[in-house]
Amino acid sequence: MAFQVFDSLTKEKRIFEPLEPGVVRMYNCGPTVYGRVHVGNLRTFLFADTLRRWLEVLGYEVRQVMNITDVGHLLDDADAGEDKIEAQARRERRDPWEISRGFTELFLADVRALGLREPRVRPKASEHVPEMLAMIEGLIAKGFAYQVGGDVYYEVAKFPRYGRLSGNTVAELEAGARIEVRAEKRHPADFALWKSDPGHIMKWPSRFGPDGFPGWHIECSAMAQKHLGDVLDLHTGGEDNVFPHHECEIAQSEAFTGKPFARYWMHSKFLQVDGGKMSKSLGNVWNLDDVRARGFSTRVLRFALIRGHYRGPLNFTWGILEEARSALEKLDELCADVRAAARGERAAAADQAGQEAVALARERFDAGMNDDLNVPQALASLFELRGALRATGLGREAAAEGLRFLAHAQAALGVLLLEEATLDVRMQALLAARGDARTRKDWAASDRIRDEIAALGVVLQDTPTGVVWRKKE
RNA sequence: GGCGGCAUAGCCAAGUGGCCCAAGGCGACGGAUUGCAAAUCCGUUAUUCCUCGGUUCAAAUCCGAGUGCCGCCUCCA
Numbered sequence: 176m177a178f179q180v181f182d183s184l185t186k187e188k189r190i191f192e193p194l195e196p197g198v199v200r201m202y203n204c205g206p207t208v209y210g211r212v213h214v215g216n217l218r219t220f221l222f223a224d225t226l227r228r229w230l231e232v233l234g235y236e237v238r239q240v241m242n243i244t245d246v247g248h249l250l251d252d253a254d255a256g257e258d259k260i261e262a263q264a265r266r267e268r269r270d271p272w273e274i275s276r277g278f279t280e281l282f283l284a285d286v287r288a289l290g291l292r293e294p295r296v297r298p299k300a301s302e303h304v305p306e307m308l309a310m311i312e313g314l315i316a317k318g319f320a321y322q323v324g325g326d327v328y329y330e331v332a333k334f335p336r337y338g339r340l341s342g343n344t345v346a347e348l349e350a351g352a353r354i355e356v357r358a359e360k361r362h363p364a365d366f367a368l369w370k371s372d373p374g375h376i377m378k379w380p381s382r383f384g385p386d387g388f389p390g391w392h393i394e395c396s397a398m399a400q401k402h403l404g405d406v407l408d409l410h411t412g413g414e415d416n417v418f419p420h421h422e423c424e425i426a427q428s429e430a431f432t433g434k435p436f437a438r439y440w441m442h443s444k445f446l447q448v449d450g451g452k453m454s455k456s457l458g459n460v461w462n463l464d465d466v467r468a469r470g471f472s473t474r475v476l477r478f479a480l481i482r483g484h485y486r487g488p489l490n491f492t493w494g495i496l497e498e499a500r501s502a503l504e505k506l507d508e509l510c511a512d513v514r515a516a517a518r519g520e521r522a523a524a525a526d527q528a529g530q531e532a533v534a535l536a537r538e539r540f541d542a543g544m545n546d547d548l549n550v551p552q553a554l555a556s557l558f559e560l561r562g563a564l565r566a567t568g569l570g571r572e573a574a575a576e577g578l579r580f581l582a583h584a585q586a587a588l589g590v591l592l593l594e595e596a597t598l599d600v601r602m603q604a605l606l607a608a609r610g611d612a613r614t615r616k617d618w619a620a621s622d623r624i625r626d627e628i629a630a631l632g633v634v635l636q637d638t639p640t641g642v643v644w645r646k647k648e
Numbered sequence: 649g650g651c652g653g654c655a656u657a658g659c660c661a662a663g664u665g666g667c668c669c670a671a672g673g674c675g676a677c678g679g680a681u682u683g684c685a686a687a688u689c690c691g692u693u694a695u696u697c698c699u700c701g702g703u704u705c706a707a708a709u710c711c712g713a714g715u716g717c718c719g720c721c722u723c724c725a
Contacts, residue, residue: 342720417719445719484662499660499674552662552663555673636687
């Protein structure tokens with residue numbers, strides 16, 4: 176079955192085919208490093224990671240590029256606001272470079288803790304200013320951009336397809352009147368490619384003047400082209416990036432290269448918190464440390480955030496993390512059961528027992544993932560497998576296939592515990608001591624040791640065939 | 649004011665014309681099991697998919713109107 180993705184540009188599901196067979200060029204819009212990433216950001220990056228993982232499972236070589244915006248850019252194209260990295264620097268009374276460096280480190284740590292695979296390149300905007308200037312020069316030369324004093328603007332009227340991605344039209348943008356009119360712009364919707372401002376701290380000299388800095392959108396156009404070439408297969412981001420960011424990128428890149436910029440556009444839906452928008456004023460902008468402080472592991476967070484389809488709204492509450500934790504335990508059991516059966520422990524007499532259930536789960540899993548990354552359906556196949564195996568039993572040979580399937584699922588999802596957990600010597604001694612106490616029917620001692628073990632994070636379960644333990648998250 | 653999305657059980661969440669009296673999860677309830685506890689196992693938990701109208705032999709799925717929520721249009725994943 177072919178992999179289908181929902182393309183935001185055509186607004187329909189399309190079979191995914193890269194330009195070059197076997198190779199996928201993917202650009203993911205990354206963070207602006209002026210603050211700690213929150214769970215909403217993480218959802219979007221997790222979506223990009225899941226996409227990358229699934230493409231790799233399908234056998235593609237994925238050339239993934241995720242940028243880091245470490246250059247301040249104006250809060251809006253009309254120049255009315257201020258640079259947010261510099262604003263944060265002022266609040267913290269620190270150097271803006273130090274701010275962006277610090278939050279870049281935190282971002283990388285967060286994303287690694289969540290199990291995101293490392294992209295091939297993480298280009299920084301600050302290191303690509305020459306490429307941006309080259310593109311700006313090219314746009315001026317081709318008549319798509321114009322210089323006014325030390326500023327350069329993109330002339331939207333020269334690019335008829337402007338608005339195709341977002342559904343906005345230049346005429347409506349004008350009528351909307353929410354764009355502040357700048358006298359020097361030829362059209363209110365024209366956006367900045369380069370700005371001059373001596374007061375800006377992060378700035379570069381160019382032929383437009385000694386104190387300039389790039390517009391927001393140009394960085395992605397320049398970095399994508401440098402690291403992936405003129406035509407991308409996939410470009411992703413959060414839904415808020417559709418307009419203006421991606422609309423402007425298309426205008427810049429396509430005007431510059433004369434080729435379509437990205438073959439498929441994918442956008443993830445915003446994460447809601449407590450049923451509404453997350454905002455600083457409501458105090459519900461949670462980051463990874465908040466999640467940890469509430470006692471949830473990053474694996475539980477990852478599971479909670481991929482449980483909903485990336486294009487649907489997902490409501491973040493502490494309750495969904497608790498649900499996620501309970502549900503994950505079931506999947507951990509499934510993994511443990513399959514491992515045990517593969518070793519011959521508690522395996523069904525018939526080697527083939529459970530084989531059909533494994534095959535069916537795999538089919539359902541792949542069908543889900545191939546349908547525009549329907550992770551909820553893929554996850555359901557794992558739970559169904561668990562139920563089916565309890566009913567049919569699992570033979571040794573079928574278990575080997577089960578293990579291969581679980582490894583396949585794990586490659587795509589990154590939330591399963593495939594490796595056997597081990598207990599340290601001290602824990603083994605405690606378990607033995609409790610076993611002795613139980614044979615003596617010394618329940619008081621046995622329960623005391625069980626509490627001790629529980630305090631160390633291991634849950635015990637007495638079964639007819641012996642004691643089973645599980646590490647608690 | 650313009651553009652777009654969403655609305656499925658107590659909660660989370662798939663399904664987008666017949667296989668749906670609707671997957672899966674969480675929770676709850678009943679039973680089994682157990683030294684106890686936890687866990688586990690078995691069973692139950694939407695004749696119905698926001699409301700109203702329409703199209704169709706057939707609709708959660710298509711169309712229209714309404715209601716509610718969310719996002720974008722100004723930085724934001």
